[in-house]
Amino acid sequence: MSDTAKFSIHGKDVEYPVLSGTVGPDVVDIRKLYGQTDAFTYDPGFTSTASCQSKLTYIDGDQGVLLHRGYPIGELAEQSSFMEVAYLLLNGELPSQGELDGFSRTITRHTMVHEQLATFFRGFRRDAHPMAIMCGVVGALSAFYHDSTDIRDPQQRTIASHRLIAKMPTLAAMAYKYSVGQPFLYPDNSLSYTGNFLRMTFGVPAEPYEVNPAVERAMDRIFILHADHEQNASTSTVRLAGSSGANPFACIAAGIACLWGPAHGGANEAALNMLREIGTPDRIPEFIARAKDKNDPFRLMGFGHRVYKNYDPRATVMQKTVREVFDALKVNDPLFETALRLEEIALNDEYFVEKKLFPNVDFYSGVILSAIGFPTSMFTVLFALARTVGWVAQWNEMITDPDQKIGRPRQLYTGPTQRTFVPVGER
Numbered sequence: 001m002s003d004t005a006k007f008s009i010h011g012k013d014v015e016y017p018v019l020s021g022t023v024g025p026d027v028v029d030i031r032k033l034y035g036q037t038d039a040f041t042y043d044p045g046f047t048s049t050a051s052c053q054s055k056l057t058y059i060d061g062d063q064g065v066l067l068h069r070g071y072p073i074g075e076l077a078e079q080s081s082f083m084e085v086a087y088l089l090l091n092g093e094l095p096s097q098g099e100l101d102g103f104s105r106t107i108t109r110h111t112m113v114h115e116q117l118a119t120f121f122r123g124f125r126r127d128a129h130p131m132a133i134m135c136g137v138v139g140a141l142s143a144f145y146h147d148s149t150d151i152r153d154p155q156q157r158t159i160a161s162h163r164l165i166a167k168m169p170t171l172a173a174m175a176y177k178y179s180v181g182q183p184f185l186y187p188d189n190s191l192s193y194t195g196n197f198l199r200m201t202f203g204v205p206a207e208p209y210e211v212n213p214a215v216e217r218a219m220d221r222i223f224i225l226h227a228d229h230e231q232n233a234s235t236s237t238v239r240l241a242g243s244s245g246a247n248p249f250a251c252i253a254a255g256i257a258c259l260w261g262p263a264h265g266g267a268n269e270a271a272l273n274m275l276r277e278i279g280t281p282d283r284i285p286e287f288i289a290r291a292k293d294k295n296d297p298f299r300l301m302g303f304g305h306r307v308y309k310n311y312d313p314r315a316t317v318m319q320k321t322v323r324e325v326f327d328a329l330k331v332n333d334p335l336f337e338t339a340l341r342l343e344e345i346a347l348n349d350e351y352f353v354e355k356k357l358f359p360n361v362d363f364y365s366g367v368i369l370s371a372i373g374f375p376t377s378m379f380t381v382l383f384a385l386a387r388t389v390g391w392v393a394q395w396n397e398m399i400t401d402p403d404q405k406i407g408r409p410r411q412l413y414t415g416p417t418q419r420t421f422v423p424v425g426e427r
């Protein structure tokens with residue numbers, strides 16, 4: 001006999017089934033609640049709400065566990081590649097060598113964008129934030145690829161998914177080139193997915209570009225760490241947009257817009273700007289005090305998480321990667337020492353301990369990306385590039401879920417009750 005949840009409301013006793021997944025918290029299936037009680041649940045921020053069933057990613061916030069189709073993020077980051085993780089998220093199983101080669105070849109053959117898109121960039125100011133450009137350009141893709149916008153056709157969904165994954169690096173590199181006034185480079189399909197992106201970003205037509213294998217590996221690992229993350233704000237945005245039947249390009253553009261917020265994907269840019277503002281470790285106490293001050297809106301960017309109440313396993317891998325990139329590029333950035341010191345002080349401060357605030361994926365990523373040569377304005381673009389794999393996988397899962405229908409939450413209305421209009425002359 002499966003478990004049920006019983007409670008009474010307005011003097012009526014109701015009982016709802018409790019559903020269990022393969023692992024993690026059970027859910028109370030309240031789909032009949034409103035019909036039977038004329039009451040809604042109330043959960044702003046969805047802190048206690050499961051919006052869907054999913055087989056893609058599992059997070060245990062207390063244990064600091066992150067699994068993609070059952071595989072721990074640490075093992076994927078150390079032993080896999082971003083293309084392999086993309087295949088895994090899209091198809092459910094790790095590919096054979098032949099399947100991986102075939103998938104990589106398919107993605108590689110979609111890396112070019114319609115030539116008119118280059119003109120599209122010219123409409124932006126050179127100092128436009130690259131995320132503003134990405135919101136516009138990715139949304140515009142549906143104007144170029146009409147043959148893959150029918151979401152009911154599995155073949156078109158597959159082509160659109162491959163086009164989005166393949167073209168994000170090209171568009172991201174173009175957004176960067178446009179901001180620095182350099183010419184766009186076409187993809188070089190003899191390179192890996194990540195190597196191709198690095199060359200389009202940092203290469204110039206005037207001379208050959210050598211991909212640094214250590215940087216390529218670190219960048220590929222950073223993409224893996226950002227690939228998917230359960231039902232976070234931008235993924236939920238993509239799912240909600242997709243639930244109306246919007247085409248996949250428009251859905252991913254909506255996800256990019258949501259990711260841009262500093263409380264979400266925009267935190268990597270904000271975290272590095274914060275470290276620059278702190279400067280040297282002697283100024284850390286001043287910022288810790290501000291983060292704890294209820295009257296100060298300042299928060300430690302790159303700290304805290306809705307789900308992780310222990311370490312973010314991605315931050316662990318990210319911190320290790322900092323040293324690899326510094327060694328590979330023979331650089332050092334004093335901000336890394338400031339970041340390490342800030343983490344150490346925060347993790348020994350009872351405010352952060354009591355509120356379970358740990359570094360998240362965004363805390364160290366900026367130090368690495370800056371060392372590789374990206375301006376802070378590109379950090380969230382890189383997050384969006386990688387998260388497109390997760391967004392596309394989640395969108396496909398949502399489209400094929402028989403339980404899914406258009407998302408349409410209700411509300412607790414606290415406005416005026418009905419009243420009669422008064423013409424302006426009589427007010």
Ligand code: SDX
Binds near residue numbers: 233263291305357
């Ligand atoms: C990402 O959801 C995902 O999975 C997201 C992500 C993904 O991969 O998709 O992991 C990527 O978005 C990582 C998070 C990046 N954001 C930041 O680093 C911005 C700084 N962090 C915070 O804004 C905050 O921690 C959130 C938004 C991440 C989480 O906010 P919650 O879960 O809504 O928690 P909250 O705002 O209710 O905070 C709980 C308490 C509050 O104090 P009280 O009101 O209880 O007294 O902790 C405090 C907050 O003031 N707090 C912080 C803090 N984060 C929370 N205080 C100081 N510094 C912080 N960073």
